[in-house]
Amino acid sequence: MxxxxxxxxxxxxxxxxxxxxxxxxxxxxxxxxxxxxxxxxxxHSAVLDAARCALDEDKTNYTPVAGIPELRQAAVQFMNRTYGTAYTFDQTVITCGGKFGLFALFQVLLNPGDEVLIPAPYWVSYPSMVQLAGGCSVIIDTEESIGWKITPEYISSHCTEQTKLLVLNNAANPTGVLYTKEELQALLAAAKSRGLFVVSDEVYSGLVYDGKEYMSCGAFAEFHDMVIVVQSVSKHFAMTGWRAGIVFGPEEIMKKIITLQGQSTTGTSSITQWASVAAFDHAExxxxxxxxxxxxxxxxxxxxxxxxxxxxxxxxxxxxxxxxxxxxxxxxxxxxxxxxxxxxxxxxxxxxxxxxxxxxxxxxxxxxxxxxxxxxxxxxxxxxxx
CATH class of the missing domain: 3.90.1150.10 (Aspartate Aminotransferase, domain 1)
Structure with missing residues (x-):
């Protein structure tokens, strides 16, 4: 075949x-x-109780494609409170896991031949997702000796006229790299100077150790129109099998993700969404x-x-x-x-x-x-x- x-x-x-x-x-x-x-x-027991309650109350119908309002609002409040962002209700969409959130972003942003900068080591699915969207991955190789991090110079040296996106994974899988506020600000400024969108994969932001401070790319007001943040309940709340992700970003991009979901997944499980509301209620x-x-x-x-x-x-x-x-x-x-x-x-x-x-x-x-x-x-x- x-x-x-x-x-x-x-x-x-x-x-x-x-x-x-x-x-x-x-x-x-x-x-x-x-x-x-x-x-x-x-x-957490509160999450399980919420799922049971949703079943008992027969909350098993289709949900809004963008996610139930209660979950979108809870996610926005958590993100703004925890990471100092300023997202609104219309700047978030619930997806079938953070993985589909990333997949959807590449689908709505890339045209055939568009290039995506991906620092290596990278999460295994980035290049394939880019390929499925018709894009081309441009790998930025890093070394352990320099902390597995890229600098603005890496962005400049790998950009061409076809470059459209930079993918940042902070906190990083597989290296555990954590960028500082100053490092992120410099990277975002370099990306903006080249007219790039930045897809910031932040699903591990809840797993930061030794009292280190986490800085979200979504917290920089001056880059708000070019940054899209992908989050998930999987790692924050130990809900990997529930499959709920959250995408935050410019409203016009969120509308396109909603359109894509409407023609593909129709959104994630209603039971998962109600359980996720409870997770955000007990987030801390x-x-x-x-x-x-x-x-x-x-x-x-x-x-x-x-x-x-x-x-x-x-x-x-x-x-x-x-x-x-x-x-x-x-x-x-x-x-x-x-x-x-x-x-x-x-x-x-x-x-x-x-x-x-x-x-x-x-x-x-x-x-x-x-x-x-x-x-x-x-x-x-x-x-x-x-």
Whole structure:
């Protein structure tokens, strides 16, 4: 069968590895799934109660395509209160997860041949999403030695007349990079000088550690007309399977996303939306618990790695992952896919190869699992090298 040329894209590497891990688990094997990009924390009881209430009250019909008003308003209030933005009701749309929010943005903003600047390491789905929208990804390679960050000079040197978008992932998957206010301001100014829109993926903004301050790209009034922020309930509230994302940005762009949703998903589940309202109602309590829990698990994981391997990896200040050079484990003559496949086959530890993030020679490991699983995963890794 001949498929559309746009489908010449790879499967999501993170989904693929997770599926292999789940397949092994279903076969009765014990698997240490360090590939899963989620905080393994039970969804808050108030969220579950709200979902049950929505079912009991038969709130199971179609919702407005842009999302129920209660959720849009709750999301705007949370964003403005927490991150110092100034969004209005008409500047937000509820989507089927943050992932579809990003997909929708590329669909409504890109024409064939438009270029999108993507710093690497990047979240695995950015290039494929751009390709599906007819755009071209221009990868800006960064290095661990400079903190995995881009500067305004990187933007200038990679721009052409076809460049339309810059994607910023702050806080970043897979590196845990966190940009400062001054760094973001300089990047946004550089993007504005080249007439670019900036898509700011901020779904990990609730997972910032060690007392670090988070700055949203949406908080700069002078760049409000060129910045679109993507958020999600998944990481903030441990609701990964509920699938609710939020997009904030200029009203004319939100209208186009609503049109796209009206011809595709029609919006996300009504039950999910009512549950998400409850999550925002209890946001401070839920977010602080998840953040503190993940910071503790990060410390447990990195301390265990030091105890077993004698290597003091730098702890990320945000997100859910360690992005480790394979050389620090003594692996030099093997690509990351082969290494991760062999580790999964041999000791049942699932990791994601760095090549999926545009950076060969690295692996991504999540510290979202409970502490005992993290300890046992490190012990299993040790047996691989024994």
């Amino acid at each position: 001949q498929f559309a040329h746009r489908m010449n894209i790879p499967p999501s590497a993170t989904v693929a590895v997770n599926n292999l891990a789940l397949k092994k688990k279903a076969a009765g094997e014990r698997v240490f799934n360090l590939s899963a990009g989620e905080p393994f924390v039970p969804t 309590e839920i977010c602080s618990f998840i953040r503190d829990t993940m910071q503790h698990r990060r410390d447990v994981f990195f301390d265990a790695l030091f105890d077993v391997f004698g290597v003091r990896f730098e702890k990320p200040v945000s997100a859910l992952y360690g992005f480790f050079p394979m050389s620090h484990f003594g692996v030099h003559n093997m690509d990351s896919v082969t290494f991760c496949t062999d580790v999964l086959d041999t000791v049942n530890v699932a990791m994601v190869p760095g090549s999926a993030f545009g950076k060969e020679g690295y692996v991504r490991c999540s510290f979202g699992l409970v502490e005992s699983e993290l300890h046992d995963a490190v012990a299993a890794l040790h047996t691989y090298f024994a």
